[in-house]
Structure formats: structure tokens, C-alpha cells
Amino acid sequence: MKISHLTSAEENLMKLFWTLQSFYLKDVMEKHTEPKPHQNTVSTYLKILVEKGYLSTIREGRIFKYTVLVPIDEYKKFLLNELCEQFFNQSGRELAAFLLKESLISQDDIKTYFDVPINTKPKKVKKPKLEYAEEILNPKKGKGRKKKKKKE
Incomplete structure (x- = not known):
């Protein structure tokens, strides 16, 4: 089964359809949050969505019963693969690093989910050089102003 992209409006409706799984048009109109779209819309x-292969229909008298064909997990996998392909050079490692860097997941989340010990190295921070502060706080003997001898 080939999954295609959904528009934002199609995706929002699919979120409702995924919760219903099998439904009639009247079910959608009852369950949709306010503001409700027009029935024709x-x-x-x-x-x-039937043409795109996300839903199937069965005619029951004068009405149609719709059933979801593409599970939400399949759609999530499709979107994640697209994201990795487009922005992370097809690398799950780059995606995971980005999620950690942006604090969208934590190391504890990863440890808990995968039950694997993860050792990350803390960033090395260079100590600032305090040359002038050292000279002021710890002056060395012999250093200081030297008087110039005049040649006569």
C-alpha cells in the first residue's frame, strides 16, 4: 500500500476517523468539534480520502459506511521517514541528536524506552584564561616596572 501526503484539513479529519475506525457521515458530523464544517465539505x-486510499466504502442502502484502511502508525512511520529523508540525510542518529538537542526528548526517556544504558559525554568547556587577573592577584617578584638606566 502506497501512502500519499495529506493536506492539513485531510489530516485533521483523519485524526477523527482513526478514533472512529468505521463510521457513517452522520457519525462524523456528530463527533466533529466546533466549529463543525458543512456536511458537503x-x-x-x-x-x-477514498481516492487516496485512506478510506474504503461500503454502500448500505442509500448511505455509505466508511472504514479506515491506513492505520495511524503507518501514517506516522510514513511522515517520519519523509522527515528523515528531507532534513536529516536519512539518518535516525541525526534525528535523535536533534530531538535531544532541542529537549523534545530526554536521555531518561531514551533509557526508559530502550532499557539500554546510554553514556553521553558532557560538552567540554574551556576554562577562560585569566592572565590579567593572575598578574593582579598573584604578582611575581622581579616582575614589575624596571627603571631604565641613563647612559652617561
């Missing part, structure tokens, strides 16, 4: 999106 929802009907159009249902038709598009």
Missing part, C-alpha cells in the same frame, strides 16, 4: 473530503 466533509462529504468531499471523504471522497478524496
Whole structure:
């Protein structure tokens, strides 16, 4: 099964459909949050999602019953693969590093999920050189101003 991209509106409706799994148009209209879209708008999106292969239909008399064909986990996997391909050079390692750097996940999250000890090296911070402060705080003998001898 080939998964294609969804528009933002299609994705928002699919989130509701994933919770329902199997439904009629009237179910969508009842469960949709306010502001509710017009019934014709929802009907159009249902038709598009059937054409894209996300939903299937069964005719029951004069109405259609819709069933989700693409599970949410498959769609998540599709989106994550696209993200890795487009922005992280197809590298899960780069993606994980980015998530850690942006604090979207923590090392504890990773340890808990994978049950694997993870040792990360803390960033090395160079100590600032305090040359002038050292001279002021710890003056060395013999150093200081030397008087110039005049040649006569």
C-alpha cells in the first residue's frame, strides 16, 4: 500500500476517523468539534480520502459506511521517514541528536524506552584564561616596572 501526503484539513479529519475506525457521515458530523464544517465539505473530503486510499466504502442502502484502511502508525512511520529523508540525510542518529538537542526528548526517556544504558559525554568547556587577573592577584617578584638606566 502506497501512502500519499495529506493536506492539513485531510489530516485533521483523519485524526477523527482513526478514533472512529468505521463510521457513517452522520457519525462524523456528530463527533466533529466546533466549529463543525458543512456536511458537503466533509462529504468531499471523504471522497478524496477514498481516492487516496485512506478510506474504503461500503454502500448500505442509500448511505455509505466508511472504514479506515491506513492505520495511524503507518501514517506516522510514513511522515517520519519523509522527515528523515528531507532534513536529516536519512539518518535516525541525526534525528535523535536533534530531538535531544532541542529537549523534545530526554536521555531518561531514551533509557526508559530502550532499557539500554546510554553514556553521553558532557560538552567540554574551556576554562577562560585569566592572565590579567593572575598578574593582579598573584604578582611575581622581579616582575614589575624596571627603571631604565641613563647612559652617561
